[in-house]
Amino acid sequence: MKNPTILSVKVLLIIGSASLMIFSACKKSQSNATSRSETPILPATPYQYMTVEDGGKSIDITELIHDESKTMVSDQSVTLGRVLFYDTKLSINNTISCGSCHKQALGFADNVAASIGFSDRVTPRNSMSIQNAVHNNNMFWDSRAKSPMELSMMPVFNHLEMGMETDQMLESKLSATSYYPELFQKAFGSSAITKDKIALAMTHFVNCLFSKQSKFDEGMKGPFGMLGDPSQVDPANFTPLELEGKKLFFSEALKCSQCHAGSNFSAPDFEGGSYGGGGFTGNNNDPNDPRGTANIGLDYIYKDNGRGGGKFKIPSLRNIALTGPYMHDGRFKTLDDVLNHYSHGIKNHPNLDEKFKVNGVAKNINMNEGEKLAIISFLNTLTDRNLITNPKFSDPFVMH
Ligand code: HEC
Numbered sequence: 001m002k003n004p005t006i007l008s009v010k011v012l013l014i015i016g017s018a019s020l021m022i023f024s025a026c027k028k029s030q031s032n033a034t035s036r037s038e039t040p041i042l043p044a045t046p047y048q049y050m051t052v053e054d055g056g057k058s059i060d061i062t063e064l065i066h067d068e069s070k071t072m073v074s075d076q077s078v079t080l081g082r083v084l085f086y087d088t089k090l091s092i093n094n095t096i097s098c099g100s101c102h103k104q105a106l107g108f109a110d111n112v113a114a115s116i117g118f119s120d121r122v123t124p125r126n127s128m129s130i131q132n133a134v135h136n137n138n139m140f141w142d143s144r145a146k147s148p149m150e151l152s153m154m155p156v157f158n159h160l161e162m163g164m165e166t167d168q169m170l171e172s173k174l175s176a177t178s179y180y181p182e183l184f185q186k187a188f189g190s191s192a193i194t195k196d197k198i199a200l201a202m203t204h205f206v207n208c209l210f211s212k213q214s215k216f217d218e219g220m221k222g223p224f225g226m227l228g229d230p231s232q233v234d235p236a237n238f239t240p241l242e243l244e245g246k247k248l249f250f251s252e253a254l255k256c257s258q259c260h261a262g263s264n265f266s267a268p269d270f271e272g273g274s275y276g277g278g279g280f281t282g283n284n285n286d287p288n289d290p291r292g293t294a295n296i297g298l299d300y301i302y303k304d305n306g307r308g309g310g311k312f313k314i315p316s317l318r319n320i321a322l323t324g325p326y327m328h329d330g331r332f333k334t335l336d337d338v339l340n341h342y343s344h345g346i347k348n349h350p351n352l353d354e355k356f357k358v359n360g361v362a363k364n365i366n367m368n369e370g371e372k373l374a375i376i377s378f379l380n381t382l383t384d385r386n387l388i389t390n391p392k393f394s395d396p397f398v399m400h
């Protein structure tokens with residue numbers, strides 16, 4: 001028979017070391033500047049979200065929203081969306097929020113090639129930056145969603161990303177918290193928590209991640225810039241190197257702006273355009289519509305075919321300096337690597353975009369070191385400090 005004193009000493013030792021472990025874990029999280037609060041820390045009066053800066057004008061965000069998410073949008077609903085976006089309770093095991101893979105400081109992208117979902121599952125693609133989603137007809141690397149509203153609930157129920165199993169599971173989990181019933185009441189006039197309202201508020205927040213306050217935008221303010229074509233007007237505040245980069249970016253020889261087009265530097269995916277898309281109202285279910293995707297000759301044989309045939313969404317280049325690694329699979333670490341691809345890495349894939357072909361054969365867009373440097377310094381002007389530092393877009397669970 002075992003000696004009861006020895007047994008109880010052993011038990012005491014185990015309890016002792018366990019509490020020591022808990023104690024040191026607490027100490028560790030306390031000393032960590034980003035320890036998390038159980039409940040969101042919100043300002044007494046909500047932040048103002050409805051007015052955004054666009055090309056030197058203040059405009060109402062609702063003027064830019066094209067889909068059903070236009071309804072019931074207010075500072076309170078965006079506040080609710082902000083809480084939902086950063087709340088790890090939206091994941092099955094309380095470890096992952098949208099903000100885990102879409103980080104404010106990184107232009108709402110992630111700095112790893114493949115993001116980590118719940119239980120360390122790895123997403124097959126590189127997390128995308130989120131900004132100016134209101135201008136976006138096509139979402140995800142394969143353009144499978146046509147609006148932020150359609151997209152919003154996809155990651156929550158995606159087993160790699162957040163792993164929630166049913167609507168009821170999510171609704172009852174959020175209803176049981178101390179803060180959601182009140183936040184839903186303020187946002188939608190009823191404390192009832194439904195999947196549709198969750199998606200709506202989340203979309204409201206995503207729509208407000210509006211980015212038009214970069215050095216480029218500042219320089220475009222003024223009598224010509226506001227109305228003008230960005231290829232024609234030189235921003236007043238640019239250095240000679242940035243101006244040189246801009247000239248190259250918009251040049252016929254390099255073609256960058258023919259795909260990364262318009263003031264959002266994203267796919268020219270309007271109805272009837274060469275990259276299809278059909279906008280918010282067009283026939284987005286047509287499987288032959290490229291919906292703003294292109295094949296840029298990354299591989300001879302693609303492991304992931306994207307929209308089909310190695311075609312991937314032509315992404316916006318806003319905040320691009322912050323959102324590496326690059327491409328759908330995060331294969332390139334730096335912008336220099338990206339430019340090296342266009343300069344001498346384009347593969348002769350059967351679906352390669354026409355812009356990279358001469359007489360039906362792949363042709364690289366040669367750039368020398370000086371030109372690459374100039375283009376990168378131009379791309380750096382697209383970084384928007386307001387988006388990445390404004391507390392109204394920040395994680396409300398972080399204790400400072
Ligand atoms: C585990 C990481 C992860 C989590 C969590 C996550 N995302 Fe994503 N997100 C990604 C990846 C990876 C992509 C690209 C996926 C693809 O193309 O198939 C993406 C794409 C997107 C896009 C498309 C952007 C564009 O321009 O096309 C939006 C918007 C988005 N996510 C919003 C959200 C929201 C809202 C949540 C929370 C409900 C969320 N994400 C949670 C990794 C994540």
Ligand code: HEC
Pocket residue numbers: 254255256257258259260293294295296298311312313314315317320323325326327328329335338342353355365375
């Ligand atoms: C034919 C259209 C097309 C042209 C022309 C083009 N791009 Fe792209 N670009 C794309 C597509 C499509 C992707 C995404 C490809 C993928 O991930 O498979 C991309 C990706 C990028 C990325 C990485 C974006 C990210 O978020 O990971 C950068 C940076 C970029 N392009 C810059 C440029 C520059 C600079 C030029 C001019 C030298 C240029 N592109 C010309 C279509 C184009």
